[in-house]
Amino acid sequence: MFVLTDATNPDSIKKAVKNVEEHLEGAGLNLLLNNAGIMSHVNLDNVDSEDMINVFKTNVVGPMQVSQAFYPLLKESADARSQEPLSCKKAAVVNISSVLGSIERTSVTYDPAKQVVSYRISKAALNMLTKCQAEGYRTDGILCTAVHPGWVKTDMGTEGALLTTEQSANGILKVLGSLTEKENGILMAWDGKVIPW
Numbered sequence: 001m002f003v004l005t006d007a008t009n010p011d012s013i014k015k016a017v018k019n020v021e022e023h024l025e026g027a028g029l030n031l032l033l034n035n036a037g038i039m040s041h042v043n044l045d046n047v048d049s050e051d052m053i054n055v056f057k058t059n060v061v062g063p064m065q066v067s068q069a070f071y072p073l074l075k076e077s078a079d080a081r082s083q084e085p086l087s088c089k090k091a092a093v094v095n096i097s098s099v100l101g102s103i104e105r106t107s108v109t110y111d112p113a114k115q116v117v118s119y120r121i122s123k124a125a126l127n128m129l130t131k132c133q134a135e136g137y138r139t140d141g142i143l144c145t146a147v148h149p150g151w152v153k154t155d156m157g158t159e160g161a162l163l164t165t166e167q168s169a170n171g172i173l174k175v176l177g178s179l180t181e182k183e184n185g186i187l188m189a190w191d192g193k194v195i196p197w
């Protein structure tokens with residue numbers, strides 16, 4: 001596994017692609033997981049353009065640029081398994097999103113005390129990016145799905161969260177193993193449930 005030091009920095013992305021390419025020795029990349037994300041605790045009254053741009057850059061522009069940069073390696077993997085249906089074994093982009101980006105679920109998830117508006121907006125945009133990638137890369141044989149990891153005990157999720165990182169990661173691994181054409185361009189939760197856009 002390779003970790004990108006800054007998923008919004010073109011030089012850092014280029015370096016990561018080069019490292020991965022050298023490691024793969026021509027084999028192609030079967031799975032790109034865009035996990036980096038930030039959240040700021042702003043509400044409708046105090047959110048400003050700086051925060052919006054900052055959060056959007058990390059949560060949307062980053063995954064878009066990283067996906068573009070890794071596309072040739074993903075395509076290589078897809079081409080090597082051209083007869084196989086879409087799957088994470090063949091080639092896939094998985095964007096770690098959030099139920100907070102689901103417009104349909106907002107009336108249920110909205111908390112006036114924790115609005116995190118820039119985060120919500122950015123994850124809704126990431127969901128749209130995922131849908132566009134799914135449509136655009138389908139014929140290349142690359143599956144694209146957004147995954148909500150659940151409410152997890154991390155710096156972002158806090159100790160009060162419901163899931164341990166292990167529970168969330170195990171669930172996500174199970175979901176990744178089950179992805180097919182049917183799940184191309186949708187938002188799925190860590191437990192395999194589909195979340196409406």
Ligand SMILES: NC(=O)c1ccc[n+]([C@@H]2O[C@H](COP(=O)([O-])OP(=O)(O)OC[C@H]3O[C@@H](n4cnc5c(N)ncnc54)[C@H](OP(=O)(O)O)[C@@H]3O)[C@@H](O)[C@H]2O)c1
Pocket residue numbers: 004005006007008034035036037038058062096097098099148149150151152153154155156157158161
């Ligand atoms: N935790 C939850 O309950 C929850 C719920 C729904 C969705 N998510 C999503 O799950 C993903 C992981 O979140 P988390 O809970 O692990 O959050 P976290 O504890 O705040 O960790 C975020 C991670 O993203 C990295 N990161 C941030 N900006 C980056 C950049 N520009 N380039 C490279 N790495 C960057 C951070 O690296 P540094 O430490 O080096 O800054 C850190 O490792 C995020 O996309 C988040 O939106 C989390």
